[in-house]
């Protein structure tokens with residue numbers, strides 16, 4: 001009997017759990033999912049919660065009945081420490097977790113495993129930026145459905161002020177010098193702008209994009225080239241054109257350091273310390289690992305064997321430090337397997353990338369200001385599936401060779417950037433890149449396969465995004481033939 | 488187009504391309520977008536299938 005433990009029930013963890021239960025006989029093998037909340041949320045639709053177009057109930061559901069049906073044990077708890085060799089009493093690897101449910105909150109237990117999937121995603125590191133506290137004053141976030149729901153309340157209060165003739169400044173973008181997830185903030189600024197214009201309030205509003213990107217459209221993936229209108233142009237033009245069309249202005253190369261109730265303090269790559277007043281701010285925080293600890297059999301701290309300095313888990317990537325010019329797609333992991341403990345995997349945002357994709361930049365004062373590497377939903381889902389497939393193969397054949405692979409240097413990603421909700425008046429840009437990490441050896445001219453890379457704005461994009469919301473929730477709910485829907 | 492008038496000349500916002508009325512019409516046209524919907528679906532599926540090995 002194999003005992004598989006999955007930490008985290010987000011896109012990567014839930015996808016892995018779903019395929020594990022499909023591929024393994026549950027009478028013979030045990031699957032346990034551990035997550036601090038029993039809820040699955042379709043995070044991309046938080047954008048629509050943040051502008052009042054969807055309620056949190058429409059984007060989330062309770063996982064417990066589904067896991068019961070699937071024969072998966074669910075433990076509502078937070079992982080804290082890893083013991084990959086066991087300890088003096090327990091001979092297999094285990095994780096120490098702390099209950100997060102009403103009945104046993106705060107109680108700790110040890111959960112043993114034969115195979116461990118760490119899919120705990122990012123720690124939303126709001127603390128790394130002074131004053132960036134969602135829900136505080138004029139600060140909003142859309143990173144969770146709870147945050148997004150508050151963002152909508154705050155936004156409504158600002159819309160009301162504008163209706164009464166008051167001018168308001170909306171600043172949306174990145175809230176840390178090395179934040180990632182620009183795509184989500186980009187969607188939110190466009191949706192906020194759409195809602196302002198829909199109400200005819202644009203004269204009262206100033207909408208500003210603030211970003212750590214070197215150029216707009218970098219999105220943490222070094223930008224991309226897309227064929228359009230007889231030219232092959234960079235996503236810089238695409239993003240700027242989107243903003244100019246809407247009269248949104250921007251501040252780029254900005255590392256946000258601090259916020260108070262009405263001012264954002266930032267440093268730019270020129271080393272200047274500047275201030276931007278605001279009435280509404282939605283800034284994506286930095287991402288980090290959860291600060292997990294790891295110990296060997298004797299109780300010695302071996303956290304550095306499992307985790308990179310940023311707290312994310314080490315996997316089969318090449319972490320040798322090298323200059324930007326020498327980066328290749330071979331640095332990127334394929335199986336998300338920990339090199340020291342082969343029965344531990346980290347798909348999704350939980351794995352430590354070998355480096356960023358965008359070129360690291362440093363201000364004149366030595367502050368790193370650039371976009372970290374994104375790991376969007378589609379790659380996270382694919383990594384979850386590949387991890388499950390490899391574990392299933394290992395269990396069934398006894399052969400530990402990882403036959404399924406999914407490198408961000410080979411897989412593509414599709415991302416629909418919503419820019420306004422509505423079946424007739426809505427709009428979104430459909431973006432695809434292949435591969436996610438540019439492969440300058442295979443595609444020396446553009447870094448990616450120009451035939452499959454695109455960026456197309458229009459109403460059809462909104463229909464696609466809307467359809468994907470229902471399709472991916474259908475899949476996550478394990479409804480009939482869920483597995484036919486790709487990640 | 489009218490945005491150009493309120494944007495300060497020589498600022499960053501002065502230079503990027505803006506869609507003309509025909510492009511905007513195509514982006515909103517139900518008929519044209521229906522066709523694009525199927526094409527975009529096909530293009531995404533090509534990427535999705537390639538991503539799984």
Ligand SMILES: Cc1cc2nc3c(=O)[nH]c(=O)nc-3n(C[C@H](O)[C@H](O)[C@H](O)COP(=O)(O)OP(=O)(O)OC[C@H]3O[C@@H](n4cnc5c(N)ncnc54)[C@H](O)[C@@H]3O)c2cc1C
Pocket residue numbers: 007008009010011012013034035036037043044045046047077078079080119120121122142143144181184290347348349350375376377378380414415416
């Ligand atoms: C607002 C927003 C919009 C986005 N829009 C898009 C989009 O349009 N398209 C796209 O492709 N991507 C989008 N993304 C990115 C996408 O949401 C992420 O790529 C994806 O959620 C990553 O999946 P994950 O499983 O690695 O992490 P998560 O989805 O964050 O899941 C992590 C899981 O781990 C659990 N967990 C946390 N700590 C612990 C612990 N200590 N122990 C156990 N469990 C723990 C969490 O509760 C959660 O269940 C968006 C992100 C945001 C924030």
